[in-house]
Amino acid sequence: MTVTDQTQQSAAAASKYENIIAILSILGIGCYLALRYVYDTGREVYTLTVNADLTSAIANLYQGQFSFSTALAQLPLLAVLALGGFPLVYQLIVKLFRGNFGADLLAGLSIVTAVLLDEYLAGSLVVLMLSGGAALEHYAVRKASSVLEALAKRMPSVAHRKSGDELIDITTEQVNIGDTLLILPHEICPIDGTVLEGSSTMDESYLTGEPYMTSKTTGSLVMSGAINGDSALTVRADKLSVDSRYAKIMEVMRSSEQYRPNLRRLGDQLGALYTPLAVIIALSAWAMTADVVRFLAVLVVATPCPLLIAIPVTIISSISLAARREIIIKNPAILESIGTCRTAIFDKTGTLTYGRPTLTELIPGEGHSEQEVLTLIASLERYSKHPLSGAIIKAAEKAGASLLSVCNIAELPGKGLTGNVMGKQVQITSRKNFVETQLAYAEKLPPVSGGLECIALIDGHYAGTLQFRDEVRTDSSSFINHLRPSHLFDRVMLVSGDRESEVRFLADQVGIKHVYFSQSPEQKLELVRKETKAAKTVYLGDGINDAPSLTAATIGIAFGQNSDITGESADAVIMDSSLLKVDELFHIGARMRKIALQSAVGGMALSLIGMVFAGLGYLTPVAGAIAQEIIDVLAVLNALRAAIPPKTLSDY
Numbered sequence: 259m260t261v262t263d264q265t266q267q268s269a270a271a272a273s274k275y276e277n278i279i280a281i282l283s284i285l286g287i288g289c290y291l292a293l294r295y296v297y298d299t300g301r302e303v304y305t306l307t308v309n310a311d312l313t314s315a316i317a318n319l320y321q322g323q324f325s326f327s328t329a330l331a332q333l334p335l336l337a338v339l340a341l342g343g344f345p346l347v348y349q350l351i352v353k354l355f356r357g358n359f360g361a362d363l364l365a366g367l368s369i370v371t372a373v374l375l376d377e378y379l380a381g382s383l384v385v386l387m388l389s390g391g392a393a394l395e396h397y398a399v400r401k402a403s404s405v406l407e408a409l410a411k412r413m414p415s416v417a418h419r420k421s422g423d424e425l426i427d428i429t430t431e432q433v434n435i436g437d438t439l440l441i442l443p444h445e446i447c448p449i450d451g452t453v454l455e456g457s458s459t460m461d462e463s464y465l466t467g468e469p470y471m472t473s474k475t476t477g478s479l480v481m482s483g484a485i486n487g488d489s490a491l492t493v494r495a496d497k498l499s500v501d502s503r504y505a506k507i508m509e510v511m512r513s514s515e516q517y518r519p520n521l522r523r524l525g526d527q528l529g530a531l532y533t534p535l536a537v538i539i540a541l542s543a544w545a546m547t548a549d550v551v552r553f554l555a556v557l558v559v560a561t562p563c564p565l566l567i568a569i570p571v572t573i574i575s576s577i578s579l580a581a582r583r584e585i586i587i588k589n590p591a592i593l594e595s596i597g598t599c600r601t602a603i604f605d606k607t608g609t610l611t612y613g614r615p616t617l618t619e620l621i622p623g624e625g626h627s628e629q630e631v632l633t634l635i636a637s638l639e640r641y642s643k644h645p646l647s648g649a650i651i652k653a654a655e656k657a658g659a660s661l662l663s664v665c666n667i668a669e670l671p672g673k674g675l676t677g678n679v680m681g682k683q684v685q686i687t688s689r690k691n692f693v694e695t696q697l698a699y700a701e702k703l704p705p706v707s708g709g710l711e712c713i714a715l716i717d718g719h720y721a722g723t724l725q726f727r728d729e730v731r732t733d734s735s736s737f738i739n740h741l742r743p744s745h746l747f748d749r750v751m752l753v754s755g756d757r758e759s760e761v762r763f764l765a766d767q768v769g770i771k772h773v774y775f776s777q778s779p780e781q782k783l784e785l786v787r788k789e790t791k792a793a794k795t796v797y798l799g800d801g802i803n804d805a806p807s808l809t810a811a812t813i814g815i816a817f818g819q820n821s822d823i824t825g826e827s828a829d830a831v832i833m834d835s836s837l838l839k840v841d842e843l844f845h846i847g848a849r850m851r852k853i854a855l856q857s858a859v860g861g862m863a864l865s866l867i868g869m870v871f872a873g874l875g876y877l878t879p880v881a882g883a884i885a886q887e888i889i890d891v892l893a894v895l896n897a898l899r900a901a902i903p904p905k906t907l908s909d910y
Contacts, residue, residue, distance in 0.1 A: 276389045277389075279341065279342040279385065279389035280386060280389040282337070282338060282341060282342065283338050283342060283382055283383075283385050283386035283389060284386065285334070286334035286335055286337055286338035286382055287334070287335070287338070287379070287382050287383065287386065289331075289334040290331050290332065290334050290335050290378075290379060290382075293330070293331035293334075294331050332378050335378035335379055335381070335382045336378060338381075338382040338385055338386075339369065339373060339378060339381050339382060339385065342382075342385035342386075342389055343369045343373070343381060343382075343384075343385050346365070346366045346369060346385065347366055347369065347370060349366065350363055350366035350367065350370075363529075363533055365384050365561065367537070367557055368381070368384050368557055368558065368560070368561040369381045369384050369385065371554050371557040371558055371879075372384070372558070374554060375554055375558070375879050377558070377879070377883060384561060413430075413446075413482075413483070413504055413505075414430060414445070414446045414447075414448040414482075415429060415430055416428070416429060416430065416448070417429070417430050417432075417433050417437075417439050417448040417449065418439055418440040418441070418442065419433070419437050419438065419439055419440075420438040420439065420440055420492065425440060430448045430449065430499040431499055431500075433448065433449055433495050433498065433499055434495065434498070435495055435496065435497065435498060436494065436495060437494070437495045438454065438492060438493075438494055438495075439451065439492070439493050439494075439495060440490060440491070440492055440493075441480070441486050441490065441491045441492075441493060442486070442490050443458075443486060443487065443488050443489060443490055444485065444486060444487070444488070445485075445486050446482075446483060446484070446485055446486075447460070447480050447481060447482050447483065447484045447485075447486060447493075448482055448499065448502075449482050449493075449495045449496075449497060449498075449499055449502050450479070450480065450481055450482050450495075450496050450497040450501075450502045451479070451480050451493040451494050451495045451496045451497075452477065452478070452479055452480070452493060452494045452496055453474050453475060453476055453477060453478045453479075453480060453491050453492070453493050454476065454492045454493060454494050455476065455491070455492035456474075456475075456476075456489055456490055456491040456492055457473075457474070457475045457476075457489060457491075457669075458473075458474050458475075458486055458487040458488065458489035458490070458491050459471040459472060459473050459474060459487035459488075459644075460472050460474050460480060460484040460485060460486055460487060461484060461485040461487075462481060462484045471487065472484075473644060474487075474491060479496075480493055481502075481504070482499070482502035482504040482505070483502075483504035528858055528859070528862065532862050535866070536556070536557070536560035536865075536866075536869060539556055539560070539866075539869045539870070539873055540552075540553045540556035540557050540560065540869070540873070541553065542873065543555075543556050543872070543873030543874075547875070549875075551878075551879065552872060552873055552875060554879050555872040555873075555877055555878060555879040555881075555882045556869045556872045556873050556882075558872075558879045558882040558883050558886065559865060559868040559869050559871075559872045559877065559882035559883075559885060559886050560865055560869050561865075561886055568854065568857035568858055568861060568890075568893035568894055568896070568897040569854045569857070569858055569897070571857075571894050571897040571898060571900075572850055572853050572854040572857060572897040572900045573590045573593055573594075573850060573854070573900075574590075575850075575897060575898055575899070575900035575901035576593050576846050576847075576849070576850035576900045576901070577590060577593075578901050579846060579900065579901050579902075579903055580830075580842075580843065580846050582903070583839060583842050583846075583903075583907065584832070584833040584834050584839060585830060585831070585832055585833070585839055585842065585843050585846070586830065586831040586833060587829075587830050588828060588829055588830060588831065589829035589830070591829075592813045592829045592830060592847065593846065593847045593850045593851070594847075594850070594851060594854070595794065595812065595813065595847075596796070596813055596843070596844060596847035596848075597745070597844070597847055597848045597851055598794055599747070599793075599794040599795060599796045599812055599813060600746065600747055600748045600749065600793040600794060601747065601748065601749040601750075601751065601789050601790075601792070601793045601794070601795045601796070602741055602747050602749070602750045602751070602795070602796050602798070603751045603753055603785075603786060603789065603795055603796065603797045603798070603807070603811065604750070604751065604752050604753070604770070604797075604798050604799075605753060605754060605797075605798065605799035605800060605804050605807075606728070606752060606753075606754035606756055606760070606761060606764055607728060607754065607756065607800065608799075608800035608817055608835065609798050609799055609800055609817055610730065610731055610734045610738075610752070610764060610768055610837075611728040611729055611730050611731060611734075611764065612728070612729045612730075612731060613728065613800070614648075614649075614728065614729055615646055615648075615649045615710060615726045615727070615728060615729075616649055616652075616653075616726060616727060616728070616729040617646075617649045617650055617652070617653040617724060617725070617726055618725050618726060618727045619724075619725045620632055620653075620722055620723075620724050620725075621704050621722055621723045621724075621725070622721065622722040623702060623719070623720045623721045623722050623723075624702070626716065626721045626722060628722070629657065629659065631714055631716070631721050631722040632650075632653065632654050632657055632659055633654065633659040633660070633661070633662065634662070634679050634682065634684050634714070634716060634721075635650060635684060635686055635714050635724070636650050636651050636653070636654030636659055636661055637661045637662040637663075637664055637679050637684075638664055638667070638675060638676075638677045638679055638684050638686065639651060639675070639686065640661060641664060641667050641677070642669060642675050644669075644675065646710060646712060646724075646726055649726055650724065662679050662680045663679075663680065664677045664678065664679050665677065665678045666678040673687065673691065674686050674687030674688065674691060674712075675687075682716055682717055683716070683717050683718065684714070684715070684716055685714070685715040685716075685718075686712050686713070686714055686715075687712065687713050687715065688712060688713065689703065689706070689711060689712075689713055689723075691713075692713045692715070692720070696720070702720050703720070703723060704723050707725055707759070710725075710726040710727075711723055711724060711725045711726065712724050712726075727760070727763065728760070728764075730764060730767050730768065731837060733837050733838065733910075734767070734768040734837065735767065735768045735769055736910050737837040737838075737840070737841065737910055738750060738768045738769050738770060739769050740841075740909065740910040744909050744910065745844050748793070749772060749789075749793070750770050750771075750772065751770065751772040751773075751774065751789070752764065752765050752768075752770045752772065752773050752774065753774045753777055753782055753785060753786075753807075754774070754775055754776075754777060755775075755776065755777055755778065755779075755782075755803060756775060756776070757775060757776060758775045758776065760775075761773055761774075761775035762775070779803045779804075779805075779806055779807070780806075782803070782804070782806070782807045783806040783807055783810055785807075786807045786810045786811050787810050790810065790811055790812055794812040794813075795811045795812045795813070796811065796812065796813045796814075796815060797810075797811035797813070797814050797815065798815045798816075798817070798840065799814075799815075799816060799817070800816060800817040800835070804816070804827075805827040806827075808827040808828045808829075809827045813829050813830070814827060814828040814829050814830075815828055815829065815830045815831075815832060815840060815843070816828035816830070816831045816832070817831075817832050817835040830843055838908055841907075841908045841909070841910060842907040842908055845907045845908065845909070846907065849900065849904070850900055853896065853897060853899055853900045854897070854900075856896055857893040857894070857896045857897045858893070860892075860893065860896070861889050861890070861892070861893035864889045864892070865886065865889055868882060868885045868886065868889070
């Protein structure tokens with residue numbers, strides 16, 4: 259069993275125990291309140307209905323019955339304290355020996371104090387607060403197993419091996435190097451290999467981040483995890499399943515989980531200051547007056563409910579607000595720390611771009627017009643499955659071109675698409691193929707630009723060059739440029755698996771200076787780890803290839819839910835893939851921290867005032883408990899403001 263597996267099992271066991279204690283606390287407190295209500299109501303009714311002359315005598319008899327009933331009603335509370343409070347007291351003793359003074363330590367002291375004062379209800383409430391808050395935290399941050407489960411679900415387990423004229427289904431572990439496999443339409447490729455027969459397209463965006471469908475024909479390389487198009491492919495296995503690209507990404511995911519940064523909770527930070535101060539005040543009151551009751555009264559008043567309740571309520575309220583804004587918070591801890599991140603790392607495709615190719619320019623050749631070339635090639639491209647055909651047809655529709663009839667269509671591997679359009683022979687091919695076949699006309703081509711391109715020929719002569727780019731989001735530039743002044747980011751980076759020309763073009767468009775291109779998932783992961791060691795990082799990405807980086811960064815934000823793996827790896831998911839929503843998440847986090855500090859620090863300040871009064875003898879333990887409950891109500895009411903949407907959640 260790996261360290262990661264052991265950690266996951268321990269976390270799951272702890273979470274299950276805390277859930278049970280939280281439910282038990284609710285049931286115990288509920289039973290106690292119900293029994294007390296029945297007994298209190300019964301005594302009032304009985305007293306009012308008896309003859310006035312007999313009241314005194316009967317009241318004495320009833321008082322004994324009521325005392326017994328009160329003790330009976332407290333049995334559920336005793337069960338809560340025994341099952342939930344005893345483990346906490348044990349942890350208290352361990353923390354005392356380790357010199358760890360946190361908010362839960364003071365809560366443990368409060369439980370002991372409540373038991374000594376026969377304040378069982380107060381002690382049970384503290385148990386409920388502790389167990390409920392811990393259960394919420396474990397549920398929110400338990401992600402590693404779900405990430406690997408999502409990866410495993412998507413990884414194909416069966417391959418179709420050709421043996422003569424037979425097709426045999428085998429497990430992917432049984433595939434050997436050199437085996438001939440058949441990949442059916444719309445299946446996920448099980449191994450890394452080379453196409454032997456067939457022509458199709460594959461969606462590799464899950465692995466590479468590239469937004470385009472990739473054409474596959476004889477001699478093309480295929481990657482495990484890619485989704486096949488409409489046609490079957492016969493491929494040769496070049497690697498074993500365990501050595502495939504997809505399996506390597508799973509290994510990277512396991513590795514990245516072990517390096518996941520730990521976020522120190524806001525309540526612990528405040529509790530580290532508050533707890534020693536409360537203990538000092540309590541001991542001072544005892545030492546100066548020699549009255550142990552004052553020590554107990556101070557601790558009752560000091561119960562850190564603003565830390566234990568107000569902060570979780572603020573977080574839950576902020577999560578609710580985010581959900582209404584189509585932002586799914588999967589790890590509540592990020593709301594506490596997102597405002598402290600100083601490095602923003604962006605993937606390119608689907609993050610700062612829309613993830614779809616767009617025809618940006620059509621440069622017509624000599625003797626041809628832009629409208630003529632666009633009309634002819636769009637008429638032909640509507641019969642193609644090439645990844646750029648959709649962009650060409652969309653551009654023709656926008657230009658109002660009327661598509662013409664086509665015949666004699668052919669799409670030969672390496673030659674491009676050809677067809678007869680209204681008596682003209684039209685061919686769409688690559689620059690490389692054009693230069694190889696018509697070297698004398700190479701000088702007619704415009705200079706190579708970033709992005710994708712294709713060459714159009716009419717009747718065998720150069721007719722134009724079409725240039726494509728992944729469409730940049732309209733708000734990418736304004737969003738990037740406001741990160742430093744509005745959110746205090748010191749460093750903004752663009753990290754992509756795309757080639758240099760594409761990445762640098764985008765960086766220039768949006769204003770990013772730190773650029774990394776042609777990065778594999780492993781290289782991205784190492785880069786994110788390095789940056790996270792230097793400063794807290796936010797990583798924004800889309801696609802399986804981003805999953806390791808999303809997990810390794812201090813905070814990982816995924817766009818959309820195109821991939822279960824990406825969503826499970828991320829701390830937050832932006833459902834509608836909008837940079838505006840990312841900015842709203844930043845503001846929700848900052849607002850959550852502000853309100854949480856108001857509730858916690860304000861509650862602590864009022865508690866400190868109450869502790870002083872208790873230490874001076876002006877508050878008994880019972881009065882101190884009532885005062886603390888009032889403070890709790892004020893802190894929680896303020897915390898609930900986090901769920902109320904402000905007038906604006908964005909500033910760009």
